[in-house]
Structure formats: structure tokens, C-alpha cells
Amino acid sequence: MGTYNSEVIVGLKEGVLDPEAETIKRSLERLGYDLKFIKSKKLFEIKLDAESEEDAKEKVNEMTKRLLANPTIHEYKVDIV
Amino acid sequence: MTIAVIKFGGSNCEKDTVRALSYLGIESKIVWYKEEIPEDTDGIIIPGGFSYGDYLRAGSMAAITPIMDSIKCFSEDGMPIIGICNGAQISCESGLTPGLFTTNKSCRFICKNVYIRVENADTIWTERYEEREVIQIPIAHGEGRFEIRDEEMKIMEKNNKILFRYCDENGRITDESNPNGSKNNIAGILGDKNTVAVMMPHPERATLPELHLMDGSKILQGFLR
Numbered sequence A: 001m002g003t004y005n006s007e008v009i010v011g012l013k014e015g016v017l018d019p020e021a022e023t024i025k026r027s028l029e030r031l032g033y034d035l036k037f038i039k040s041k042k043l044f045e046i047k048l049d050a051e052s053e054e055d056a057k058e059k060v061n062e063m064t065k066r067l068l069a070n071p072t073i074h075e076y077k078v079d080i081v
Numbered sequence B: 001m002t003i004a005v006i007k008f009g010g011s012n013c014e015k016d017t018v019r020a021l022s023y024l025g026i027e028s029k030i031v032w033y034k035e036e037i038p039e040d041t042d043g044i045i046i047p048g049g050f051s052y053g054d055y056l057r058a059g060s061m062a063a064i065t066p067i068m069d070s071i072k073c074f075s076e077d078g079m080p081i082i083g084i085c086n087g088a089q090i091s092c093e094s095g096l097t098p099g100l101f102t103t104n105k106s107c108r109f110i111c112k113n114v115y116i117r118v119e120n121a122d123t124i125w126t127e128r129y130e131e132r133e134v135i136q137i138p139i140a141h142g143e144g145r146f147e148i149r150d151e152e153m154k155i156m157e158k159n160n161k162i163l164f165r166y167c168d169e170n171g172r173i174t175d176e177s178n179p180n181g182s183k184n185n186i187a188g189i190l191g192d193k194n195t196v197a198v199m200m201p202h203p204e205r206a207t208l209p210e211l212h213l214m215d216g217s218k219i220l221q222g223f224l225r
Helices: A020-029 A053-068 B013-024 B066-076 B088-095 B151-158 B217-223
Strands: A002-012 A041-050 A074-080 B004-007 B028-031 B044-046 B080-085 B101-104 B108-116 B135-141 B145-149 B164-167 B186-190 B195-199
Touching: A002 A053, A053 A074, A053 B028, A053 B088, A053 B164, B004 B013, B013 B028, B028 B145, B044 B066, B044 B088, B066 B080, B066 B164, B080 B088, B080 B217, B088 B101, B108 B186, B145 B186
Parallel strands: B004 B028, B004 B044, B044 B080, B080 B195
Antiparallel strands: A002 A041, A002 A074, B101 B145, B108 B135, B108 B164, B164 B186, B186 B195
């Protein structure tokens, strides 16, 4: 049993409307910046005990599928850091 | 006839819902989400509000509470169940109904009366309306934009699972009459069984005469068997 740190990044799938990013883009443009593209993502840092790195990744993957992300609109990436 | 109105931490439409039901002569009881659903329950409403402060995604946290598993079991038995506003978000997040409701296209919280069109009048929720009837009803949400995978959308349309669409006062389905950017102007849908419905507009706020808008009352009358 060891303690592992993981990072989960959840973002919208390509093609899914991102009103938050659009709003931020407009505000940045108001500040005078010229943007080609912006996308917002959520980062979760999770510390947990697990049998192995593999086990930790499996557990975090499961948490992400069950709650942190919604497969209808999200894609995600899980890393043990 | 007793309807269970499920209350989560952050629900705030449960009393309005009970009052609207009472006006229609339907008995109801507020059930805290940690309690068992009473045995004499004939129908369930998941009311509006901001369960768990809308953290993560609206409805996502309430969706994984054990009471939702009970509600899914009741839904399979054909019990009438309707999720309204936050209740709709919770139902979709829990998988009771497909798709999900996410951030409005404008990113703004929208609170106003809108028009919706009855797309399927062959359900307990809409049998008192005419097919394609236009009704006026309030919405109040920040995350009401319906999203679903294209292939699932096709199946829903094919199986007549669209209950209401946002429209203009003449019943035309236009971008301008779509308040939140919902896919295909969807305002309400049906579950696997047509006795399960979810909708972002608030029928309980369009039921009492003192609110001067009663177009939603026939939806809640769906509980009257």
C-alpha cells in the first residue's frame, strides 16, 4: 500500500459549445488581447492510498467516470504524478 | 394518491410544488433524500433548486445519492416521475433520462416566461393538451442547455421522446425562441418509459391562479389517474 498523487483534467469534447470560454475570450479581447482560441478545463488533484500505481490510476479513472466527468460532453485525462 | 416531493440540501421549489399540487387536489409529502420513499407513494417529483450548490455540474452530486437508485427502481415499475429544473438536471446526471443540461449558451442565468410546444400529447403529462399546443411557462436556470450525442438524439426523435420544445408564441421552433441554446430547442424529454419526464420550465409556477399563469397545471394533473 502506498500513497499516490494524481491529476485529472476534464474538458469539453471537441465540437461541444463552451460558453464559459467564449465569455472569457470576449473579456480578454476587451482588455486588448487578440486571441485565436481559448478552452477552459478543470483540474482535480487527488491524493489516495492504493496497492500500486496501476491500482491508483484505476481508482481515479473510476471516480472520474462516475462523477468528475459526464461522458456526454466531456473528455478527460488521468495521470499519476 | 400521495406524491413524494424529494428534497435535497439546496432544493428550493419543494414548497411551491406541494402548494401547486394541493391546489389541484393532489396530496403530497416532502421527503428528505436520506429518508425512504414512503410505501404509499403513487408518484414522485424531483423539484427545482440548487442541490449541492450546483457544484461540479448542476445535479451531479444529488444524482449519485442512494434515493436516486430507489427512484430508478420505481421508474421501471411505471410510477409517474417528473424532474423539474434542478430535478431535470439530477435525473439526466443519474441516467434516469438521457443527455444532460449544461451551461446556457449566453452564460447568463435566465429567469422569464417562455413559450413551449407540446411535441408528444400521448403521455400522462400532456394528454390534457393538444398535439403542438403552445403554452406559456416560466424558466429560471443557468444550466438549461440540453446536450446529447447526435446518435442518441436521433433515437429519441425516432421514438417520440421529445416532450416539449422552446418556440415562439405561434409555435415556430426558431433560434430566437430558444432561450438557452438547447439542442433542437428541447425543453423537456421522456425517459425509457413515458411515465418518466424531465423539463427545465416550471409547471408548478404556472398552476396557481394568483400567479396569473396557469398553463402548466395540466402537466401536474398527469398524476391524477
